[in-house]
Amino acid sequence: MREPLLDIKDISISFGGISAVEDVSLNISKNEIVSLIGPNGAGKTTVFNILTGVYLPDSGEIYFKGERIDRKRPQTIVKKGISRTFQNIRLFKDMQVIENVLVGTHTRTHYSLFDSTFRTRKFRKEEDEKIYKAIEILKILGLENKKDEYAGDLPYGDQRKAEIARAIATGAELILLDEPAAGMNPQETDELLNCIRYIRSLGYTILLIEHDMRVVMNISDRIYVLDDGKLIAEGLPEAVANNPRVIKAYLGGELHVGN
Amino acid sequence: MRDKKISFNNLEKFLYQPSVFMILTGAALAVLLIVPWLGLNSYLMNIVVKVAIYITLALGLNILVGYTGLVSLGQAGFVAVGAYATTILTKVYGWNFFTSLIVCVVLAAAVGIVIGLPSLRLTGTYLSIITLGFGEIIRTVIIVWEPLTNGPMGIRGIPRPALGGITFTMANSGMYYLSLLLMLLVMLFCRTLVRSKTGRALRAVKGDETAAVMMGINVTYYKVLAFVLAAVISALAGSLYSTQLGYIDQNTFTFDMSTIILSIVILGGMGTLRGMVIGSIILILLPELSRSLTDYRFVIYGLILILMMRFRPQGILGWKSRLPYPIRKTVIERISGPQNQTADDGETNHA
Numbered sequence A: 001m002r003e004p005l006l007d008i009k010d011i012s013i014s015f016g017g018i019s020a021v022e023d024v025s026l027n028i029s030k031n032e033i034v035s036l037i038g039p040n041g042a043g044k045t046t047v048f049n050i051l052t053g054v055y056l057p058d059s060g061e062i063y064f065k066g067e068r069i070d071r072k073r074p075q076t077i078v079k080k081g082i083s084r085t086f087q088n089i090r091l092f093k094d095m096q097v098i099e100n101v102l103v104g105t106h107t108r109t110h111y112s113l114f115d116s117t118f119r120t121r122k123f124r125k126e127e128d129e130k131i132y133k134a135i136e137i138l139k140i141l142g143l144e145n146k147k148d149e150y151a152g153d154l155p156y157g158d159q160r161k162a163e164i165a166r167a168i169a170t171g172a173e174l175i176l177l178d179e180p181a182a183g184m185n186p187q188e189t190d191e192l193l194n195c196i197r198y199i200r201s202l203g204y205t206i207l208l209i210e211h212d213m214r215v216v217m218n219i220s221d222r223i224y225v226l227d228d229g230k231l232i233a234e235g236l237p238e239a240v241a242n243n244p245r246v247i248k249a250y251l252g253g254e255l256h257v258g259n
Numbered sequence B: 001m002r003d004k005k006i007s008f009n010n011l012e013k014f015l016y017q018p019s020v021f022m023i024l025t026g027a028a029l030a031v032l033l034i035v036p037w038l039g040l041n042s043y044l045m046n047i048v049v050k051v052a053i054y055i056t057l058a059l060g061l062n063i064l065v066g067y068t069g070l071v072s073l074g075q076a077g078f079v080a081v082g083a084y085a086t087t088i089l090t091k092v093y094g095w096n097f098f099t100s101l102i103v104c105v106v107l108a109a110a111v112g113i114v115i116g117l118p119s120l121r122l123t124g125t126y127l128s129i130i131t132l133g134f135g136e137i138i139r140t141v142i143i144v145w146e147p148l149t150n151g152p153m154g155i156r157g158i159p160r161p162a163l164g165g166i167t168f169t170m171a172n173s174g175m176y177y178l179s180l181l182l183m184l185l186v187m188l189f190c191r192t193l194v195r196s197k198t199g200r201a202l203r204a205v206k207g208d209e210t211a212a213v214m215m216g217i218n219v220t221y222y223k224v225l226a227f228v229l230a231a232v233i234s235a236l237a238g239s240l241y242s243t244q245l246g247y248i249d250q251n252t253f254t255f256d257m258s259t260i261i262l263s264i265v266i267l268g269g270m271g272t273l274r275g276m277v278i279g280s281i282i283l284i285l286l287p288e289l290s291r292s293l294t295d296y297r298f299v300i301y302g303l304i305l306i307l308m309m310r311f312r313p314q315g316i317l318g319w320k321s322r323l324p325y326p327i328r329k330t331v332i333e334r335i336s337g338p339q340n341q342t343a344d345d346g347e348t349n350h351a
């Protein structure tokens, strides 16, 4: 078997004695689309926060491309190639869409303050390169015509896409999407899923959080199901959807399983 | 309301067309260059120089408040550091003014780092208080460190800047040109800064610190950097200001000065460059209009700030620019490739 791109081994974290994530293990191979689903409050976002270095896990290990990354600072983890979007959109509202994407290129922009102040060749060359790249990324998400709008002025669905563009701009290989379809109507959701498929076709690897299982049934290579901080199922979409434990977990809250 | 907005943006679109912008900038520069020949008396020339210096100071604070979202009520402290460093070096140690600026920059940067550090943990009101305290501490240091600063007696007869036999005075307009040069350089610096990795990082920190961290931005570094830049710019302006005044003591750098600088930034429109110009012109000229205004100027400043916060929080000239992000031609050609050019986007309203 290939070495997984991301390998999470038995991570746990608790807040004030209450366990939020317990012994969760998860792996993703290069170029996969893997979904992490579960009812609200299951601990999905917390897994992302641990992955991106926002929280230190109480126990467990995380390997990315064979290198251990739990204990690393968020900035370091981004540089290593993991980037994310947020469940509650966190764009830089007062910056233009293209500027948001350019912020994404931050860690891979190497000119100094001296270079930009004196507009050296290095600055101009690199800045041109990043602008070009930013627009290419915006094209992927169909936002190139909105590049000059302020991020805060975009309609909701476009804001979610702009966040994905910004995440891609970091140069990450693994993109973590936290409920990217939240608040979208079925048509927008379909459009977004196509977009995610396209992003995968470009060579990216995607870990997708969603609480509505139906949304990820068609797009996921594999699905992990989290309930109350614990993994209760993993596997191919159909198998997971028919898993009695999963059905029960979802019945406890809202039933989102198809048909 | 919507109409007004669109007309503002249409005006902007017009003004920033490359040809129009070049002509206007050229005209503005020409006017600025011939100001000394306009026959203004020395009193008015002093005010003009003061306006230029305050524009510079506001541009410095704008990096903190407008870009990074940090507040400082102690800018006068940085101004004092620059003013005293230059004054002591030139007057006591006989250094050349321009050489002393190097020391002034290094010193201000160091002080900026020290004052920037609390900003990592504090924001808003708490940071206001810390920076306010800093301004007062600098004043106390000036009073107490008598061997160096001459204490409350102040320092008199500060030499004018000189270079290669030319002395820059008010009479030969040298002071005017120096302050104009510094202002323009700082303005150019800020203009480039906004459209660079550094400027974007600062604005990202203001916009959303968590998201900034997730983009790999070292928030600590950029917050401290913002303080360092603001400190260095203020100190440079302070050096110049001290030679204009010819006399400084601890009361030259009071809380009043910090308030004026902050008021300029808020009145003009934080985060903009044009706002610093209009803000300084209004707030420095206003009190000079009449004696009675001078006495009540802080009441007026207070009122202006309250009214601005209530009715136009973005500042007089703080509209959201609708200009497309500037992209060099070569990049545009590379993007559009062999296909035809994409049409102008956005709603264009033809009059």
Ligand SMILES: Nc1ncnc2c1ncn2[C@@H]1O[C@H](COP(=O)(O)OP(=O)(O)O)[C@@H](O)[C@H]1O
Binding pocket: A015, A020, A038, A039, A040, A041, A042, A043, A044, A045, A046, A047
């Ligand atoms: N910083 C925190 N402090 C305390 N509790 C937290 C914190 N972060 C997450 N939790 C708790 O962890 C649980 C899982 O939350 P979350 O990961 O956001 O769920 P999901 O994303 O699956 O809806 C919730 O009970 C939440 O209250």
Ligand SMILES: [Mg+2]
Binding pocket: A044, A045, A046, A087
């Ligand atoms: Mg969540």
